[in-house]
Amino acid sequence: MTKSKTSCLAFSHHDHKRCQNKLLSAARDLCESRNLRLTERRKQVLQILLQSHQPIGAYDILAQLNQGQARIAPPIVYRALEFLLEEGLAHRIECKNAFIGCVHPGHQGATQFLICKDCDKVAELENPVSALQEDARNVGFVIDHSVVELTGTCADCQQNVG
Numbered sequence: 001m002t003k004s005k006t007s008c009l010a011f012s013h014h015d016h017k018r019c020q021n022k023l024l025s026a027a028r029d030l031c032e033s034r035n036l037r038l039t040e041r042r043k044q045v046l047q048i049l050l051q052s053h054q055p056i057g058a059y060d061i062l063a064q065l066n067q068g069q070a071r072i073a074p075p076i077v078y079r080a081l082e083f084l085l086e087e088g089l090a091h092r093i094e095c096k097n098a099f100i101g102c103v104h105p106g107h108q109g110a111t112q113f114l115i116c117k118d119c120d121k122v123a124e125l126e127n128p129v130s131a132l133q134e135d136a137r138n139v140g141f142v143i144d145h146s147v148v149e150l151t152g153t154c155a156d157c158q159q160n161v162g
Protein backbone atom coordinates (compact mmCIF):
# COMPACT_ATOMS: atom_id res chain seq x y z
CA MET A 1 0.00 0.00 0.00
CA THR A 2 2.92 2.39 0.43
CA LYS A 3 3.88 2.84 -3.20
CA SER A 4 0.40 3.39 -4.53
CA LYS A 5 -0.94 5.20 -1.46
CA THR A 6 -2.45 8.09 -3.37
CA SER A 7 -3.84 5.84 -6.03
CA CYS A 8 -5.70 3.76 -3.50
CA LEU A 9 -7.34 6.76 -1.96
CA ALA A 10 -10.75 5.17 -2.37
CA PHE A 11 -9.87 2.35 0.01
CA SER A 12 -8.19 4.50 2.62
CA HIS A 13 -10.01 6.24 5.42
CA HIS A 14 -10.07 9.90 4.65
CA ASP A 15 -12.07 13.06 4.93
CA HIS A 16 -13.94 12.77 1.69
CA LYS A 17 -15.41 16.26 1.79
CA ARG A 18 -11.88 17.63 1.73
CA CYS A 19 -10.90 15.11 -0.91
CA GLN A 20 -13.83 16.22 -3.08
CA ASN A 21 -12.99 19.91 -2.73
CA LYS A 22 -9.35 19.28 -3.46
CA LEU A 23 -10.18 17.31 -6.60
CA LEU A 24 -12.62 19.96 -7.78
CA SER A 25 -10.09 22.73 -7.44
CA ALA A 26 -7.44 20.56 -9.11
CA ALA A 27 -9.84 20.12 -12.02
CA ARG A 28 -10.39 23.87 -12.18
CA ASP A 29 -6.64 24.52 -12.22
CA LEU A 30 -6.10 21.91 -14.86
CA CYS A 31 -8.74 23.38 -17.16
CA GLU A 32 -7.31 26.83 -16.63
CA SER A 33 -3.81 25.70 -17.52
CA ARG A 34 -5.13 24.02 -20.66
CA ASN A 35 -7.28 26.97 -21.62
CA LEU A 36 -10.43 24.91 -21.33
CA ARG A 37 -13.69 26.00 -19.89
CA LEU A 38 -14.98 24.09 -16.93
CA THR A 39 -18.51 25.23 -17.59
CA GLU A 40 -21.17 25.14 -14.91
CA ARG A 41 -22.62 21.98 -16.43
CA ARG A 42 -19.28 20.20 -16.61
CA LYS A 43 -18.54 21.23 -13.06
CA GLN A 44 -21.92 19.96 -11.86
CA VAL A 45 -21.34 16.59 -13.48
CA LEU A 46 -17.86 16.37 -12.00
CA GLN A 47 -19.24 17.27 -8.59
CA ILE A 48 -21.73 14.42 -8.83
CA LEU A 49 -18.98 12.02 -9.88
CA LEU A 50 -16.88 13.10 -6.93
CA GLN A 51 -19.62 12.63 -4.35
CA SER A 52 -18.09 9.29 -3.52
CA HIS A 53 -15.55 6.83 -4.83
CA GLN A 54 -18.34 4.69 -6.19
CA PRO A 55 -19.10 4.76 -9.89
CA ILE A 56 -22.32 6.32 -11.07
CA GLY A 57 -24.22 5.74 -14.31
CA ALA A 58 -25.11 8.47 -16.78
CA TYR A 59 -28.81 8.17 -16.03
CA ASP A 60 -28.24 8.54 -12.31
CA ILE A 61 -26.19 11.65 -13.00
CA LEU A 62 -29.03 12.94 -15.14
CA ALA A 63 -31.56 12.18 -12.41
CA GLN A 64 -29.51 14.14 -9.89
CA LEU A 65 -29.19 17.10 -12.22
CA ASN A 66 -32.91 17.08 -12.81
CA GLN A 67 -33.86 16.92 -9.16
CA GLY A 68 -34.99 20.53 -9.13
CA GLN A 69 -37.02 21.95 -11.96
CA ALA A 70 -34.15 21.52 -14.36
CA ARG A 71 -34.91 19.54 -17.49
CA ILE A 72 -31.60 18.48 -18.84
CA ALA A 73 -31.53 16.12 -21.79
CA PRO A 74 -29.26 13.04 -21.83
CA PRO A 75 -26.97 14.30 -24.63
CA ILE A 76 -25.95 17.22 -22.46
CA VAL A 77 -24.81 14.85 -19.74
CA TYR A 78 -22.99 12.69 -22.27
CA ARG A 79 -21.19 15.69 -23.70
CA ALA A 80 -20.09 16.83 -20.27
CA LEU A 81 -18.92 13.28 -19.48
CA GLU A 82 -17.04 13.10 -22.75
CA PHE A 83 -15.20 16.28 -21.90
CA LEU A 84 -14.29 15.01 -18.43
CA LEU A 85 -13.09 11.67 -19.82
CA GLU A 86 -11.04 13.32 -22.52
CA GLU A 87 -9.31 15.63 -20.10
CA GLY A 88 -8.58 12.82 -17.65
CA LEU A 89 -10.89 14.22 -14.99
CA ALA A 90 -13.08 11.14 -14.97
CA HIS A 91 -12.90 7.51 -15.98
CA ARG A 92 -15.33 5.05 -17.40
CA ILE A 93 -15.75 1.79 -15.52
CA GLU A 94 -16.73 -0.56 -18.32
CA CYS A 95 -17.95 -3.49 -16.29
CA LYS A 96 -20.37 -1.22 -14.45
CA ASN A 97 -21.23 0.97 -17.39
CA ALA A 98 -20.61 3.87 -15.05
CA PHE A 99 -18.18 6.67 -14.32
CA ILE A 100 -15.92 7.88 -11.54
CA GLY A 101 -14.13 11.12 -10.91
CA CYS A 102 -10.36 10.78 -11.23
CA VAL A 103 -8.42 10.98 -7.98
CA HIS A 104 -5.37 12.50 -9.59
CA PRO A 105 -6.76 14.67 -12.34
CA GLY A 106 -4.97 14.90 -15.62
CA HIS A 107 -2.59 12.00 -15.16
CA GLN A 108 -1.22 10.41 -18.27
CA GLY A 109 -0.76 6.78 -18.97
CA ALA A 110 -2.31 3.53 -17.99
CA THR A 111 -4.91 3.27 -15.32
CA GLN A 112 -6.09 0.08 -13.76
CA PHE A 113 -9.07 -0.16 -11.51
CA LEU A 114 -9.74 -2.17 -8.39
CA ILE A 115 -13.46 -2.59 -7.97
CA CYS A 116 -14.87 -3.82 -4.67
CA LYS A 117 -17.98 -5.86 -5.23
CA ASP A 118 -19.17 -5.31 -1.66
CA CYS A 119 -18.90 -1.55 -1.12
CA ASP A 120 -18.76 -0.70 -4.82
CA LYS A 121 -15.77 1.58 -4.33
CA VAL A 122 -13.26 1.88 -7.12
CA ALA A 123 -9.58 2.62 -6.62
CA GLU A 124 -7.13 3.62 -9.32
CA LEU A 125 -3.74 2.10 -9.86
CA GLU A 126 -1.21 3.49 -12.25
CA ASN A 127 1.15 0.76 -13.22
CA PRO A 128 3.38 1.63 -16.10
CA VAL A 129 3.43 -0.60 -19.18
CA SER A 130 2.45 -4.03 -18.01
CA ALA A 131 3.85 -7.37 -19.08
CA LEU A 132 0.67 -7.81 -21.08
CA GLN A 133 1.26 -4.66 -23.09
CA GLU A 134 4.89 -5.57 -23.52
CA ASP A 135 3.83 -8.91 -25.02
CA ALA A 136 1.44 -7.18 -27.38
CA ARG A 137 4.17 -4.82 -28.47
CA ASN A 138 6.58 -7.69 -29.05
CA VAL A 139 4.26 -9.20 -31.63
CA GLY A 140 3.83 -5.85 -33.29
CA PHE A 141 0.34 -5.28 -31.97
CA VAL A 142 -0.68 -1.68 -31.46
CA ILE A 143 -3.09 -1.25 -28.57
CA ASP A 144 -5.53 1.59 -28.88
CA HIS A 145 -7.80 0.73 -26.03
CA SER A 146 -7.05 -1.18 -22.90
CA VAL A 147 -9.29 -1.84 -19.95
CA VAL A 148 -7.97 -3.41 -16.79
CA GLU A 149 -10.65 -3.81 -14.19
CA LEU A 150 -10.03 -6.09 -11.24
CA THR A 151 -13.08 -7.05 -9.26
CA GLY A 152 -12.80 -8.30 -5.71
CA THR A 153 -13.11 -7.33 -2.08
CA CYS A 154 -11.34 -4.40 -0.46
CA ALA A 155 -9.52 -4.75 2.86
CA ASP A 156 -12.31 -3.10 4.83
CA CYS A 157 -15.01 -5.32 3.40
CA GLN A 158 -12.92 -8.42 4.10
CA GLN A 159 -12.80 -7.42 7.74
CA ASN A 160 -16.51 -6.81 7.86
CA VAL A 161 -17.16 -10.38 6.77
CA GLY A 162 -15.11 -11.80 9.64
Ligand SMILES: [Zn+2]
Pocket (backbone or CB within 6 Å): 009, 010, 014, 015, 016, 019, 020, 053
Ligand atom coordinates in the same frame (compact mmCIF):
# COMPACT_ATOMS: atom_id res chain seq x y z
ZN1 LIG B 1 -12.26 10.78 -1.26
Ligand SMILES: [Zn+2]
Pocket (backbone or CB within 6 Å): 088, 091, 102, 103, 104, 105, 107, 111, 124
Ligand atom coordinates in the same frame (compact mmCIF):
# COMPACT_ATOMS: atom_id res chain seq x y z
ZN1 LIG C 1 -7.40 8.79 -12.83
Ligand SMILES: [Zn+2]
Pocket (backbone or CB within 6 Å): 116, 117, 118, 119, 120, 121, 153, 154, 155, 156, 157
Ligand atom coordinates in the same frame (compact mmCIF):
# COMPACT_ATOMS: atom_id res chain seq x y z
ZN1 LIG D 1 -15.18 -2.77 -0.15
